[in-house]
Amino acid sequence: MKNEMTLSFVAIEENEALARMAMTCFITPLDPTIEEISEFKTIVSEAVTNAIIHGYECDGKSQVTLHAVIDDNKVSMTISDEGAGIFDIEQAMEPMFTTRPFMERSGMGFTIMESFSDRLSVESVIGRGTVVKFEKTFSPVTETSRMR
Numbered sequence: 001m002k003n004e005m006t007l008s009f010v011a012i013e014e015n016e017a018l019a020r021m022a023m024t025c026f027i028t029p030l031d032p033t034i035e036e037i038s039e040f041k042t043i044v045s046e047a048v049t050n051a052i053i054h055g056y057e058c059d060g061k062s063q064v065t066l067h068a069v070i071d072d073n074k075v076s077m078t079i080s081d082e083g084a085g086i087f088d089i090e091q092a093m094e095p096m097f098t099t100r101p102f103m104e105r106s107g108m109g110f111t112i113m114e115s116f117s118d119r120l121s122v123e124s125v126i127g128r129g130t131v132v133k134f135e136k137t138f139s140p141v142t143e144t145s146r147m148r
């Protein structure tokens with residue numbers, strides 16, 4: 001199966017739930033396991049939250065854009081913002097690194113995204129924005145899995 005979608009929304013925290021639910025609906029035809037759904041939703045949630053909070057400081061007007069492609073049982077996705085950008089990507093991806101400890105952030109977002117995806121990459125330019133790309137391959141749809 002092949003499918004493709006784009007979704008854009010303004011940077012308010014409420015739209016994290018929109019993104020999570022929309023993306024869960026999009027991958028439903030792949031008949032994912034509960035664990036696969038949970039992992040996929042978590043990646044989307046972490047990346048979108050980062051774009052809203054760090055990229056745009058919840059400004060309520062700038063756009064976060066999601067683009068997703070299904071190709072057989074593989075999902076490729078980008079989460080883009082045109083916000084603040086990341087000063088040092090390598091450092092940002094280290095476990096427990098956060099620029100916002102005062103907001104009770106744990107600095108584990110990228111670490112979680114990496115562990116739940118098959119491939120994750122980050123491109124970012126200060127003042128221009130950030131693009132997070134990931135791929136996740138789901139277990140193939142079989143007659144048995146259809147009955148789950």
Ligand SMILES: Nc1ncnc2c1ncn2[C@@H]1O[C@H](COP(=O)(O)OP(=O)(O)OP(=O)(O)O)[C@@H](O)[C@H]1O
Binds near residue numbers: 056084110
């Ligand atoms: N889209 C983005 N735009 C600008 N900076 C970002 C973006 N995404 C991540 N960052 C930077 O990378 C750091 C690490 O991100 P990460 O998601 O790992 O941790 P966190 O968001 O600080 O905390 P947590 O995700 O655990 O709540 C952030 O603190 C922030 O400085």
Ligand SMILES: [Mg+2]
Binds near residue numbers: 049050108109
């Ligand atoms: Mg985060």
